[in-house]
Amino acid sequence: MTTLSHSQDGKRPGNPPGRLRRFMTEGPGFAVLMLLPALLVLGFVIGLPMIKAVILSFDTITLRRPAAAGTIGLHNYSRLLSDPDAWGAVLRSALYMLGTVAGSVSLALGAALLTHRVIRLRALARLTFLLPWTVPAVVTALVWGVMYDGNFGVINRLLDVVPFVSGHDWLIDRQTALFALIIAQVWNEFPVAYIFFLAGLHSIPEELYEAAKIDRAGAFAQFRFITLPQLRYIIAVIVILLMILGFKAFPIIFILTGGGPAGATETLTVLTYNTAFRSLDFSYSATLGILAVLVSLVLVLGYLRVMARADTGKGGAV
Amino acid sequence: MTDTVPAIELRNISKAYGALRVIDDVSLRVDKGVFITLLGPSGCGKSTLLRTIVGLSQPDSGAILVDGQDITQAAAHNRPVKMVFQDYALFPHMTVAQNIGFGCEMQGMSRAATAERCRELLELIRLPDLGGRYPDALSGGQRQRIALARALAPDPAALLLDEPLGALDLKLRQDMQRELKSIQRRTQKTFVFVTHDQEEAMSMSDLVAVMNKGRIEQLDTPQNIYANPVSEFVASFVGAANLFPARVAAVEGGKARLEVEGSEWVVPTHRITSGDGLKAGDGATVVIRPEALTAGASRATNRIRLTGKVTEQTFFGDRVHLHLSLASGQSVLIDARPQAVQAGTEEMTVECATEDLAVIANG
Numbered sequence: 001m002t003t004l005s006h007s008q009d010g011k012r013p014g015n016p017p018g019r020l021r022r023f024m025t026e027g028p029g030f031a032v033l034m035l036l037p038a039l040l041v042l043g044f045v046i047g048l049p050m051i052k053a054v055i056l057s058f059d060t061i062t063l064r065r066p067a068a069a070g071t072i073g074l075h076n077y078s079r080l081l082s083d084p085d086a087w088g089a090v091l092r093s094a095l096y097m098l099g100t101v102a103g104s105v106s107l108a109l110g111a112a113l114l115t116h117r118v119i120r121l122r123a124l125a126r127l128t129f130l131l132p133w134t135v136p137a138v139v140t141a142l143v144w145g146v147m148y149d150g151n152f153g154v155i156n157r158l159l160d161v162v163p164f165v166s167g168h169d170w171l172i173d174r175q176t177a178l179f180a181l182i183i184a185q186v187w188n189e190f191p192v193a194y195i196f197f198l199a200g201l202h203s204i205p206e207e208l209y210e211a212a213k214i215d216r217a218g219a220f221a222q223f224r225f226i227t228l229p230q231l232r233y234i235i236a237v238i239v240i241l242l243m244i245l246g247f248k249a250f251p252i253i254f255i256l257t258g259g260g261p262a263g264a265t266e267t268l269t270v271l272t273y274n275t276a277f278r279s280l281d282f283s284y285s286a287t288l289g290i291l292a293v294l295v296s297l298v299l300v301l302g303y304l305r306v307m308a309r310a311d312t313g314k315g316g317a318v
Numbered sequence: 319m320t321d322t323v324p325a326i327e328l329r330n331i332s333k334a335y336g337a338l339r340v341i342d343d344v345s346l347r348v349d350k351g352v353f354i355t356l357l358g359p360s361g362c363g364k365s366t367l368l369r370t371i372v373g374l375s376q377p378d379s380g381a382i383l384v385d386g387q388d389i390t391q392a393a394a395h396n397r398p399v400k401m402v403f404q405d406y407a408l409f410p411h412m413t414v415a416q417n418i419g420f421g422c423e424m425q426g427m428s429r430a431a432t433a434e435r436c437r438e439l440l441e442l443i444r445l446p447d448l449g450g451r452y453p454d455a456l457s458g459g460q461r462q463r464i465a466l467a468r469a470l471a472p473d474p475a476a477l478l479l480d481e482p483l484g485a486l487d488l489k490l491r492q493d494m495q496r497e498l499k500s501i502q503r504r505t506q507k508t509f510v511f512v513t514h515d516q517e518e519a520m521s522m523s524d525l526v527a528v529m530n531k532g533r534i535e536q537l538d539t540p541q542n543i544y545a546n547p548v549s550e551f552v553a554s555f556v557g558a559a560n561l562f563p564a565r566v567a568a569v570e571g572g573k574a575r576l577e578v579e580g581s582e583w584v585v586p587t588h589r590i591t592s593g594d595g596l597k598a599g600d601g602a603t604v605v606i607r608p609e610a611l612t613a614g615a616s617r618a619t620n621r622i623r624l625t626g627k628v629t630e631q632t633f634f635g636d637r638v639h640l641h642l643s644l645a646s647g648q649s650v651l652i653d654a655r656p657q658a659v660q661a662g663t664e665e666m667t668v669e670c671a672t673e674d675l676a677v678i679a680n681g
Contacts, residue, residue: 205405205407207403207405207407208407208409210374210394210401210403210407211401211403211407211409211468212409212420212424213374213394213395214372214373214374214394214395214397214400214401214421215395215400215420215421215424215468215472216395216396216421216424216425216472217395217420217424218395221424225409225412225420226409229409229411229412230410230411232411
């Protein structure tokens with residue numbers, strides 16, 4: 001008779017103890033092991049600069065007065081609380097974010113509804129709407145800068161044919177500058193939402209529309225009672241993603257107006273940049289950066305919550 | 319007075335997708351309160367015909383009349399017929415009550431009237447307490463009944479059902495077959511049911527239309543379809559059948575003499591189920607159902623007899639299937655009671671009353 005030999009405590013000789021092995025193969029240790037390379041890279045490229053920024057926010061490092069450098073505790077944070085420029089920038093960031101979200105979602109949903117049933121020239125139709133996404137934000141900014149030009153911009157040329165509407169210096173007027181930037185940003189980022197909506201629309205069973213059609217639902221009723229409810233989860237995800245993108249938007253604003261005229265388009269990210277590289281006040285800039293990170297964190301938590309609801313089946317149809 | 323206006327009338331309906339003719343000159347008349355089944359294999363055009371009636375597909379030619387009104391050009395939402403889809407097509411984000419009431423709401427019915435109609439229908443389908451649930455919290459059978467209630471809610475002239483039991487397991491499907499038939503009787507609605515399952519069609523329907531390659535091959539009661547098939551396709555698609563190629567030697571005195579399997583079979587002419595009759599020299603096919611063949615050779619007249627080797631026996635509990643190989647090489651299926659078959663049988667003779675077979679004219 002053959003017997004298999006085991007040590008008395010049930011462990012095979014030479015193997016790590018059972019508990020440690022289970023922890024590393026079945027328990028959280030395995031997950032940590034698998035995530036470790038990514039965590040190391042992220043820690044190096046994101047974690048370290050973040051820690052450096054937090055430390056910087058407790059210092060006073062300004063190249064205008066290098067001799068005054070030193071630790072000043074929470075001074076920058078108390079300055080932030082009473083800084084009208086900072087809160088004005090937060091307000092403009094919020095307006096910019098809401099404007100880009102509203103514009104991108106409406107445009108993307110409209111484009112997706114228009115093209116998802118297209119059969120002839122389908123690829124061309126979709127490429128048309130995806131094209132802005134392939135253009136770098138810097139190029140987008142330069143193109144829109146030319147288009148908005150008060151003297152020879154194409155927008156004013158087009159408006160010349162509209163009665164009672166005169167040309168305008170879109171980026172120089174405080175009333176229109178932020179709005180003009182939002183349009184450029186929407187043009188650049190709505191394809192992200194378009195792809196999501198297109199995928200969402202394709203996942204809605206055609207039978208639902210046929211059933212609704214037989215039940216006398218017209219086009220608007222079908223949109224209201226089927227399309228929108230079926231896309232609600234995707235809409236929630238896209239809104240939060242676009243809020244994150246809108247809040248941290250920088251290149252288009254910076255290139256087109258640099259925050260001007262007279263701070264009318266100075267969002268939190270632009271103010272952070274200007275404080276660091278124009279006012280050369282790195283410590284306060286780091287404090288503004290921390291504020292931007294905190295706001296982004298709230299948005300990311302919202303995004304994760306929506307994703308978690310979807311994973312547990314409470315988010316509706318995808 | 320009998321109401322002679324049919325619930326649904328199709329006149330020479332044709333539909334093609336490119337070169338493929340999916341419905342080929344179909345005409346059909348369905349009286350009110352009838353449960354009719356369109357039966358056929360996948361791709362025979364039965365679902366397309368249903369979608370054409372409900373308005374989800376437009377025919378290339380022909381006319382569709384419901385209650386005598388020509389609705390051929392009417393949009394789907396203006397037709398007085400409703401449809402139950404194969405996958406039910408319940409709106410997942412709406413409760414059961416909202417699903418059932420959707421059609422009523424779209425028709426402009428008041429909220430109170432819609433709620434009352436929902437209550438009535440939930441009673442009808444015997445799910446009175448499920449109005450507040452969402453479809454994903456229902457079983458397959460419950461979803462099927464809710465889909466039926468939703469289609470019935472706007473009180474349609476006829477209900478079209480596109481393989482609605484296809485997704486259910488066997489036991490549930492059998493329960494739902496009885497339930498569907500019961501609901502049809504209670505509501506007295508015209509039901510047009512589509513299936514490829516011949517047992518389902520036979521057990522539920524007042525009339526069966528057997529479809530093949532876009533045409534209706536036979537429209538009759540289930541009993542007649544089974545006993546008197548008019549084509550080889552119908553004979554072999556509906557139930558099992560043994561088909562014997564035959565040639566007509568003579569037709570006289572109410573009898574047809576057929577040359578089959580090297581012998582002469584004398585068959586009463588009323589068993590010729592297709593065509594305008596046969597004459598000497600015509601080709602034909604003799605159809606014998608497996609259960610019409612009995613073991614042994616009696617002295618009775620009006621019988622045809624076959625002898626062959628038993629090549630296979632399959633036991634089903636209450637029945638046994640025997641495969642007999644005739645001298646010509648043709649295989650014959652016999653459905654017999656286990657007691658009728660002796661163990662170890664290698665060669666056997668079976669017989670069939672000439673009244674129990676059918677003769678189909680070729681071509």
